[in-house]
Amino acid sequence: MGLLRRERIEWKTPEQVRLMRRAGLVVADALEAVRDAVAPGVTTGQLDAVAERVIRGAGAEPSFLGYQGFPASLCVSVNEEVVHGIPGERVLRDGDVVSVDCGAVVGGWHGDAAFSAVVDGGGGAVDPEDLALVEATEASMWAGLAALATAERLGEVGAAVEDAVGGRYGIVEGYVGHGIGTAMHQPPEVLNHRSRDRGPRVRPGLCVAVEPMVARGGAETDVLEDDWTVVTTDGSRAAHWESTVAVHEGGLWVLTARDGGAAGLARHGVVAAPLD
Ligand code: MG
Numbered sequence: 001m002g003l004l005r006r007e008r009i010e011w012k013t014p015e016q017v018r019l020m021r022r023a024g025l026v027v028a029d030a031l032e033a034v035r036d037a038v039a040p041g042v043t044t045g046q047l048d049a050v051a052e053r054v055i056r057g058a059g060a061e062p063s064f065l066g067y068q069g070f071p072a073s074l075c076v077s078v079n080e081e082v083v084h085g086i087p088g089e090r091v092l093r094d095g096d097v098v099s100v101d102c103g104a105v106v107g108g109w110h111g112d113a114a115f116s117a118v119v120d121g122g123g124g125a126v127d128p129e130d131l132a133l134v135e136a137t138e139a140s141m142w143a144g145l146a147a148l149a150t151a152e153r154l155g156e157v158g159a160a161v162e163d164a165v166g167g168r169y170g171i172v173e174g175y176v177g178h179g180i181g182t183a184m185h186q187p188p189e190v191l192n193h194r195s196r197d198r199g200p201r202v203r204p205g206l207c208v209a210v211e212p213m214v215a216r217g218g219a220e221t222d223v224l225e226d227d228w229t230v231v232t233t234d235g236s237r238a239a240h241w242e243s244t245v246a247v248h249e250g251g252l253w254v255l256t257a258r259d260g261g262a263a264g265l266a267r268h269g270v271v272a273a274p275l276d
């Protein structure tokens with residue numbers, strides 16, 4: 001999302017974090033269902049329908065639908081598309097890189113998460129370099145999330161993401177993670193790279209979406225004529241991973257993961273801290 005100006009942060013109470021977890025778990029369930037549905041021959045519009053069914057079935061609403069006029073419940077971005085792809089008639093093909101971003105709102109509180117995957121129909125079309133990109137992007141997300149366990153300033157998240165990407169790929173410029181709560185996008189920004197701005201203090205009540213966007217080629221992007229779809233300028237394939245995480249008195253809990261991020265955080269020696 002675009003750069004947000006430094007504004008007041010909505011610090012959440014423990015009770016509010018628990019409300020956000022409800023939205024986060026709806027997003028987790030929707031993305032799991034979409035992940036199961038990803039296959040050659042499936043349209044991006046069909047993935048959108050899967051997500052919307054799960055979201056509404058849980059008594060939640062899609063955060064994206066109608067957001068600044070966005071026409072769907074998911075963003076589905078394929079190959080050189082980075083983020084904000086509009087689901088529709090496009091048919092997934094064996095070997096495509098597909099990035100799926102989902103938001104849901106429950107009782108006024110939002111959750112936001114994304115994954116990327118390589119469509120594998122068993123036809124041998126999967127490029128190992130695409131798998132490596134997807135894995136590196138996910139790993140950079142976990143590095144950023146884990147950094148929150150010890151960070152004094154939010155800028156340490158961006159540094160951790162940048163270090164995890166390690167110069168092998170382009171970290172997409174101009175799009176960042178964000179605070180989340182009663183709005184899907186709110187201050188503060190969460191950069192995916194180092195900055196001289198150390199960012200706000202990290203303390204209990206901070207809820208943010210960490211979302212690295214990484215390309216096999218350069219970091220520059222363009223927006224297609226639909227005014228939404230962000231593509232890499234050089235046409236290289238891109239991946240996008242995102243989780244919503246809460247910093248609370250006991251530590252970290254990833255709100256958009258069933259296990260609170262325990263498995264992913266453990267790779268960095270961080271123990272996920274349940275909310276209750
Ligand atoms: Mg998102």
Ligand code: MG
Pocket residue numbers: 112113177178209211242
């Ligand atoms: Mg987001």
